[in-house]
Amino acid sequence: MRVGVGYDSHRFDDARPLVLGGVTIPDSPGLRGHSDADAVAHALTDAVLGAAAVGDIGEMFPDTDPENAGRDSIEMLAAAVQRIDALGFTVVNADITVIAEHPRVGPHSEAIRARLAQALRTTTASVSIKGKSNEGMGWIGRGEGLAVIAVACVDLSADPRGS
Numbered sequence: 001m002r003v004g005v006g007y008d009s010h011r012f013d014d015a016r017p018l019v020l021g022g023v024t025i026p027d028s029p030g031l032r033g034h035s036d037a038d039a040v041a042h043a044l045t046d047a048v049l050g051a052a053a054v055g056d057i058g059e060m061f062p063d064t065d066p067e068n069a070g071r072d073s074i075e076m077l078a079a080a081v082q083r084i085d086a087l088g089f090t091v092v093n094a095d096i097t098v099i100a101e102h103p104r105v106g107p108h109s110e111a112i113r114a115r116l117a118q119a120l121r122t123t124t125a126s127v128s129i130k131g132k133s134n135e136g137m138g139w140i141g142r143g144e145g146l147a148v149i150a151v152a153c154v155d156l157s158a159d160p161r162g163s
């Protein structure tokens with residue numbers, strides 16, 4: 001068993017839709033970014049890659065690559081899972097915290113868990129997502145953006161490298 005941690009933050013952008021964990025959340029400003037700016041998918045992708053010690057999302061999907069413009073970040077997460085799968089790793093579980101004054105994550109948590117579980121090739125019961133406010137402090141408290149922390153546990157079920 002190995003554990004990885006991922007972090008991401010994005011600034012709010014009124015002109016874009018909000019996508020968190022592959023789910024479009026209505027009635028909230030979106031996030032600025034080169035891709036669809038899905039901070040949940042980004043943090044989780046880094047956690048998955050970190051658990052297997054195979055780099056990070058920026059190296060896999062450079063934001064200088066026009067191919068990644070507006071890209072569906074769930075696709076990036078699935079590609080990271082594919083990368084670790086090729087090394088014999090499977091995702092055991094993931095736990096995510098979204099730190100934001102708004103929107104509330106709770107009403108969308110079931111849809112997000114289902115979407116992430118599919119990309120992680122695991123069950124909804126193995127994916128957790130929670131929302132936390134920052135108690136009005138700092139840039140998150142002022143509503144400038146949101147931050148996400150993700151942890152992923154992976155299991156080396158089979159090692160095709162034979163090591």
Ligand code: MG
Nearest residue numbers: 008009039042
């Ligand atoms: Mg990001």
